[in-house]
Amino acid sequence: MVNAGARQVLELFVADEHNNSACDFYEIAVDGVYLDNPTRPRFGKSFVVPASRIDWLIVCNKPGTYYLKSYAPDFEMISTAKISRYNGTLLTIVATGPETKTTIPSELPKRPEYVSDFRNLTQDQVHGRFVLEAGGGITLNREYFKNEEFWRYNVEVDTVQEWYLTNTGTVESHPIHIHVNSFQVISYNAYTGPFDSNSMKYWNQKMEPCFYQFGGYNESADVQIPKDPLRYLGHEKRWKDGNGGPETIGLSQPGVFRDVILVPPLSNITIRFMTNKFIGDVVIHCHILIHEDFGMMTTVRILPKGSDLNANVSVRSGDAYPGTCDECDPFPFNNRSQCVQSGSASHLILDRWLIVLLTLSTYWLQWILNN
Ligand SMILES: [Cu+2]
Known part of the structure; x- marks a missing residue:
């Protein structure tokens, strides 16, 4: 999945018609690079900023209708700060056929060096x-x-x-x-x-x-x-x-x-x-x-x-x-x-004052000599 929006973040999860989390979804790659292992999204959602990509493996063992949704509440703003968010349904998933017990593999291909x-x-x-x-x-x-x-x-x-x-x-x-x-x-x-x-x-x-x-x-x-x-x-x-x-x-x-x-x-x-x-x-x-x-x-x-x-x-x-x-x-x-070695800004201020003092005393000496 790619967030091709111009400014909104997505927080993706799958829900049933009662808005309860449904199916089994694991992140396997972020921005096209494999993770170490299939990983359940933290807090049940995949956070996807504009231009970012996320790869999932998803299993819906029970036949039914499910929805890919994004939900980004305000209490998350301490980490997301001000950025546009998309709240709503993006996709309808219809799973047909008999109920299964499919599981997600636990290993992923190794990443290149x-x-x-x-x-x-x-x-x-x-x-x-x-x-x-x-x-x-x-x-x-x-x-x-x-x-x-x-x-x-x-x-x-x-x-x-x-x-x-x-x-x-x-x-x-x-x-x-x-x-x-x-x-x-x-x-x-x-x-x-x-x-x-x-x-x-x-x-x-x-x-x-x-x-x-x-x-x-x-x-x-x-x-x-x-x-x-x-x-x-x-x-x-x-x-x-x-x-x-x-x-x-x-x-x-x-x-x-x-x-x-x-x-x-x-x-x-x-x-x-x-x-x-x-x-x-x-x-x-x-x-x-x-x-x-x-x-x-x-x-x-x-x-x-x-x-x-x-x-x-x-x-x-x-x-x-x-x-x-x-x-x-x-x-x-x-x-x-x-x-200077100590990294103190006060040394710099002192240095500047010394330059000012030296310049003033030079002018003063010149004034005395000229008069
Ligand atoms: Cu910006």
Whole structure:
């Protein structure tokens, strides 16, 4: 089954005419990649974001009429946040013939090596790291997509990448789709990064304006902090290795391979994948159609073995640093050379004051000498 909708999530299950769960349905693949074993959907439903696919094995042993339905209640919003949902019947299933006792097989075909388990790699087995930041209104990495000659990161083919998917928004989720290679969900991490407003101003979690702002942000605009901006913090606690309650249905289970994942507000999700075989540009975008069309898209480039990964690429987004608020924040690609070992922002402020003092005393000395 494919969710070919432009913006709505589906939460799929099979019911009889009394709306009770019916038949036996097991997930066997997500986004075209087999799971380890056939798995009953958590909380009795398969959560499918736009562009995502789910493969089921389903047995209806008793003849009868059944319905494929989607039901996405509001109490799940702590994990799904704001995103359109579809509630209703999608398909009628008519099972005929004698009653059977068919069961679902317990084993699935083995996955190929490029989608093997990457969860227990050592840090030096990871070849490249990259941050994808959704937010800033509806941008990826604080900028709108411009054209096909626009890529923000180079990676080498046949290597393992570790990426961090974040969302600085305070309200809305984005189903982020990465083309070419399926990625494995590794972990949901505590979110320590900035949050934004729709007017694209960024603050840290102490409600102080960030040093790194959206490229097009107008400093003189009087932008207010959004209401209750940190209410979605804590996905890592709710996620609890995938065993949280039904309200956590929007969070993916660790270890699963996918190519589109819901990135809720104030989340930080680690994924890993192998850049298997294919070289060329990789398109990354939000799969809410209107967001994508507005420019919520970026590209990275997969290069042949031995290429210079630093050539012809701007990993910065204008003057912004994805996932980052201040110079010493711990994400890759920020300007850490300016940070002292302790990583304290107060050192930077002190440094700047020293420069101001030195400049003033130079002027003062000149004034004395001239008079
Ligand atoms: Cu979006």
